[in-house]
Amino acid sequence: MDQSRYRVKEPPILSSTEDRRAFLAKFASTVFAGLVAPGAIAQAQAQPAQSPAASGVKEGVKEDVLLRMQREVEKALQNPKRKWSMVIDLRKCVGCHACTVSCVAENRLPPGVVYRPVSEREIGVYPNVTYRFVPQPCMQCDDPPCVPACPYDATWKRNDGIVEIDYLKCVGCDKCIPPCPYGARTHDYGDFWTDKTPGKGEMPYEQLPVYEWGIKAEREADNGPMDKVRKCSFCLHRISQGLLPQCVNTCIGRATFFGDATDPSSLVAELIKQPNVMRLKEEKGTNPRVYYLV
């Protein structure tokens, strides 16, 4: 069964200098060498206050914030004490649902399972009207009520802050679903998008393996998610490769930010310090790792 893993669950600890050098050669340099002038990188790191999200003026835009965050993910992968966090700027969310659909596509989610819904609300009275769009991924709580609810130790809090599910252990008893105040967990009932069509649930994209939790698995296999409880993994399989979570990557309003909150120079660390930051349902004491800018 371990053969199907394409990456270890926990990130590698880089002990020796050689390891570190090899790591850098593999990731950081291959992505960014030649893409971004070294000066631009240095500037971005030296002047964290001028991040595009916080105060960037268009004249000064040197690179897409996606590139900065991707670089920061690669840097964080070298940090064994990294803690992933997400920041969602509600002022920039346009309610396009690209994150929702991108996540469905990336994680091969079946009907009825959604990791990152976006709620839409109209506010005000004509003609003074506005909208509020709130994306809601799993909050990867530091005090997650779902974890103790699991009778099978199939879900736990990782060192990097992500709340993980082991599909080999999960029996789909659903006991973890009600304790979550954010409704982040859903049960995979084994439906397919093209059931009841001439496609009979067998269209090619419905047969693809799932990569969640860094494990490549057929959806219906023992180590796959069918008949289990599913939730957002911060796209662990992507971040472990130096990629951003899909929802962050595809955000057309650049409203979602991701990175290592323990790195003070990271964009998320800066944003979390902003005065207009908040978390959902703070009163539940769950200590979410997902923050909102309002």
Add this chain to the structure above:
Amino acid sequence: MQEVSRRELLKLGTVIGSGALLGEAASLLQTASAQGMVEGKYEIQLPENTIYTSCLQCNTGCPVKVKLYEGVASKIDGNPLTPWTLYPHLPLKTGITQLAKVDGSLCPKGQAGIQTAYDPYRIRKVLKRAGPRGSGKWVEIPFEQAVAEIAKGGKHFADIGDQRTYPGLEEYWAIRDPKVMKAMGDAVSAIWGEKDKTKKQALVEKFKTDFKDYLGAMIDPDHPDLGPKNNQIAVIWGRLKAGRREFLDWFFANGLGTTNMHGHTTVCQGSLYFTGKAMSEQLTYDGKGKYTWTGGDKFYWQGDLSKAEFVIFVGANLFEGNYGPPLRVGRLTQGTVDGSLKYAVIDPRGQKAIKNAAKWIAPKPGTDAAIAMGMMRWMFEQDRFDARFLGASNKAAAKQIKEATWTNGSWLVKMKDGQPERLLRASDLGLPKLKKTHDGKEVEFDPPLAFVDGKPVVVDPNSETTAVFGELFVNTKLSDISVKSGLQLLKEESRKYTLEGWAKLAGVQASDIEYLAKEFTSHGKKAVVDVHRGASQHTNGFYNCATWFTLNALVGNLDHQGGFVKASTYDVMGGKAGGPYDLGKLHPAKMPAFGVSMIRHGIKYEDTTIFAGYPAKRPWYPHASDVYQEILPSAAQGYPYPIKIMFHYMGSPAYSLPAGHTQIQAMLDPDKIGLIVASDIVVGESYMYADYIVPDLSYLERWEFQGSHPSVIWKVQPVRQPAIAPIPETVKVFGEEMPISMEALLLGLAEKLAMPGYGDKGFSNGMAFKRPDDFYLKMAANLAFGEKADSSDGVPEASDDEVKVFLAARRHLPASVFDETKWKAAAGEAHWRRVVYLLNRGGRFQEFEKAYAADDLIANKYGKQMNLFFDKQATSKNPMTGKPYYPLATYFTPYQDVLGQQLRDPGYGLTLLTYRQITQTKSRTIANYWLTAIHPENYLLLNALDAERLGLKDEQQVRVTSATNPKGIWDLGNGNFKPMIGKVKLVQGIRPGNVAFSLGYGHWAYGSSDIEINGQVIKGDPRRATGIHANAAMRVDPVLKDVSLSDLTGGSVVFYETKVNLVPVAG
């Protein structure tokens, strides 16, 4: 124990059904390629598993990367080399290994494109109808049979009791000699050029003598200007991009010699395009060396959001529609949060973009030009306009003040009875004509004039040396002729009402107009009005757009960073470099089609031999083209002549057009339109009325060159190329295997008819044209080669490693699509490595910094004159009223019929509006279940105040009725009706008095209802049938009675004016 996965079981499973639909044959696609798992890698992110192409889930066409797993499209993300998905975008020289690791952003439709390609309702084999048109009964037939029947004609439907002989291409490819056709076309030009009635008739008689051997090939020898029978073959399309466009041209225009190739522009934003055309006409030499108004482009400008500080969006749905969310949204969210950009939204509906807007103004639909006129009044009164820019009367003057463009606003206009008649010319004042040398010949021309130091001065518009700075406001008499400047006329027009008066017409506050005008004139040239279809799709659409465009000229923001800008694309035709493949010159026997088009466009009614006084039987469009709504009704009416064979490509007139039921009626009767052949991927709302449906390739399986959008200041050309194995079945044409597709159909017909321009030496340079890639790879080679004869600006050649990755990434494509040897031969060995480099990046995209030039200008300029006075309009007549078109920006009252009569519809109290939500693209995204999971249905949005007044509740079911559809039904023909019923949703975000529904729902075909193939019922999917499509409520023109309302100047069909009622449905 070895486990057998469901996946493996599938491979063993038997295929049921006929295999005509993809769903029945899905397992055939499970082609296990050698792709395996690489230890420690996320394999779909690797370059050898990635193909760069272009989305087409909407026409924004974002460049994308398709990530493959065992040959299956498993994930789609943005291509970061392009301004669509990353800002700033990565340079083209980025290595492909690095490129694979960066994903750009993409909208939800782009993400869901996989479900368009793998839609179980996709057709794989040719379907021929087995009942009356629209009956939903089909049989699958061999491709070869379809080709033979379409080519030859015959009693194709005798087995279902229809004894008609259907026309074939062979008969209507009547004139086959390009030289004869050229001579005929010249003779017809002479007929049109002759103003004297008797002499005109004499030329007709001469035509009949000169071409006496060919009169049988004419539609009507007494009216030679209708052209040959070739014109009775028509091809009409919905979404068609470069590449496939030229492929169609090669067959229909160059090959069959028909003039009837028409697109769908007027259902999108035709009047916006044709405003751009009117404003970009230049007074210069035309193709024949005549000095005249010429070269007007069917295009428009948009705002450059990368540098704009204030933007007014008029009828532009920035967060959900437009061109397009990934391309433009990021600038708005970033700018509004960091304070570098503000914008206002003018839209009767509270679109999502009001969230970040500084101001939302909700006018009465169709009145937005009144707001613009009010702004104009304020700007003239407050002296807040760019007098320096407007004073430049020609190119030399513009150059002197470091502007790239100039206007004719200072030129003098001849007045007649207090109305602008036309531009004043030197000869009007007895001044001598100017002489210019063109192509070695001396040509005389009668120049326009401007007023300088109290005197009229001739203006040579394109002079590089003699600058003319005209006075802006002129109102005087010269030689007893009353003259005014264009700007004077605009100023007077703006003073027709007070600010309050204009505000009242639009139903807004005067303070709103003042706010807009003040803000608009407070950012120098970094303020811009950005207009889209909300302004354009009205009976007054042309003038709405012209009025807003004029405002941009008043602040002189053309070609400026943050101003009014246009698209720039790299040449794919090889014309600029003269090679390597100058496709305009490679057809060996190009037919020069001629004659009045079936939609009567681009020509003056009065000049033709079928002129019969005013009003004409149907509208003519001298200043527009691609008038979509007129195509099928005109064909059915036989005006100006009947259409015998109609090809449809990737469109849905019945679904997309207002009053779409009239389009269905036009298609039902084979005695009216002889043969209908359609090419598409699914049996949709319109092509269900065809005689044959030929399966096509989806956007993930085919070639195209997507082009750009006006707001993109970078020069670009995205390539669409095959990314996945083709879904339709494979056939043999010219001895080559290829998937059934639009291309296979045309190649098959060309082979059957032995048309020149195809086969072993199809191209005049001796190269073969037997496969689709023989054509498209030449375009790719042109694009890679660059625009200079020495190719010094071409893309680099791919390295050995890049070639290796290129081949590996295509290892899942069958030889019918990708064959290295054949592709190399088609592109030419010498160009192959450049082509590989290009295709490895999904196109060509200018580096970020290079779009910005000195003097605050952009690098890729419009660089020409912009007309504020439309002389061509002034000197031509509206064929329905016999009156000249008004030649300047102004406000006209909306909701008029073709005769310009005001419509009222007493008893109908709400104005029907449509909009796009980001999860749907009109007729063709209902197949995307990931999207319908987010919005499973649509609603009729109604202001809560209206609901209270009408006693309607949230979620209540209502029927939409109108004066021309009092029953509130879709008449689908053959006695089938679909009630037009939807659910009300109470909102605050809409101006009271209006009701809006989003497009994309309310389907009656496209897999939403049962059809029969080979006697087997294919069940429809109820998820595809939800919601309401209320286009059939839209007003039918009371004079024509078989088509929706139209803008007679700009050609647009009218979406936002119909008065309707919402009638509660019991239960």
